[in-house]
Amino acid sequence: MSTHGHAQSERPVSIAFSPCPNDTFVFDAWAHGRVPGAPALDVTFAxxxxxxxxxxxxxxxxxKISYGMLPWVLEEYALLPCGGALGRGCGPLVLTSGPMDPADLRGRTVAVPSERSTAYMLFRLWAAEEVPGDVGEVVVLPFHEIMPAVRDGKVDAGLVIHEARFTYQEYGLHRLADMGEHWEHTTGLPIPLGAIIARRSLGEPMLRALAAAARESVRMAWEDxxxxxxxxxxxxxxxxxxxxxxxIGLYVNEFTADLGExxxxxxxxxxxxxxxxxxVPPLAGDALAFP
Incomplete structure (x- = not known):
């Protein structure tokens, strides 16, 4: 393809999202060119x-990033009001190998999947209230290694996300606390999990086109x-x-189609x-506004 003239503006939009079912479900129609008039995508799975x-x-x-990462990237990227994941009843869990009270976590080692994630923020906000004197060392592990590490006694507790909600019993683990329940109980709000962001330098018309394409891709996935x-x-x-x-049922909902108020x-x-x-760094007043 020629790299000069109008062809340059038609390069596919580079996008990265996870191979998890909620993301592939949301982006399927768009990634396969079935959303009328949508910009073409060059997809990376990560x-x-x-x-x-x-x-x-x-x-x-x-x-697609964690909402926990958002404050660090808002200068360069805008938050799209659709395509992401917020939910109820889907928060991260703190798991232990045996029954324990939250207070028992004081000074203990906890494995987490990332320190720049909603899960970690919810965990920290929970621990500030429930673990007097705070937890001990925090170890970052890939999320598939966390449950085995707790089971094998390498760490005292683990913060888990994704489908671990449905599978932790298979490892013989106990649920110490549900970060989502704590968040929803204290705020009444859904849990912000994954955000879709787009480079601000693409310009307002393109940002609006991307948001429209994401919304339509979600709608098409629900329809068929x-x-x-x-x-x-x-x-x-x-x-x-x-x-x-x-x-998919847990993470793709009305907030995926539109964040809303x-x-x-x-x-x-x-x-x-x-x-x-x-x-996290404090937010500027209009940092979340969509063009």
Whole structure:
């Protein structure tokens, strides 16, 4: 393809999202050119800890990142009001190998999947209230290594996300606390999990086109769930199809189609509380506004 003239402006938009069922479900129609008039995509699959780093380095046009990462990248990227994940009843869990009270975590070692994630923020906000004197060492591990590490006694507790909600009993582990229940109980708001961000330098018309394409891709996935099935299962890393369906049911909801007032209030609420605890930089007043 020629690299001069108008062809340059038609280069695909580079995007990175995870191979998890909720992301492949949401982006299937768009990634396969079925969303009328949508910009073409050049897709990279990467887990959220990788995409968080890519965003920090300003590597791609569009990324799915953790809301916990958002304050660090808002200068270069705008938050799209759709395509992401907020939810109820889907928060991270703190798991231990045997029954324990939250107070028993004082001074103990806890494995977490990332220190720049919603999960970690929710954990810190919970621990500030429930663990007098605070936890001990925090160890960052890839999320698939956390449950085995707790089971094998390498760490005292683990903070888990994703489908670990459905599988932790298979490791013989105990649920010490549900960070989502704590958040929802104290705020009444949904949990901000994954954000879709786009480079501000793409310009307002392109940002609006990307938001419209994400919204339409979600709508098409809901209208014909079977259409996305091959893409979802191809990337679900041998996940049981029933678990993939649970995953989609949990993380793809009305907030995916549009953040709305409640969604934005949840994002602002989390990041404001986290900033007050010194976990993230404070937000500028209009930082979350969409062009």
């Amino acid at each position: 887990d959220i800890d990788i995409t968080n780093g890519m965003a920090e380095r300003g590597e791609l046009d569009v990324l 769930p079977e259409a996305s099935r091959p893409y979802v299962l191809e990337h679900a890393q041998e996940m049981d199809p029933a678990v993939a369906d649970q995953h 409640d969604g934005l209030a949840a994002v602002r609420g989390l990041l404001t509380r986290a900033a007050a605890e010194g976990l």
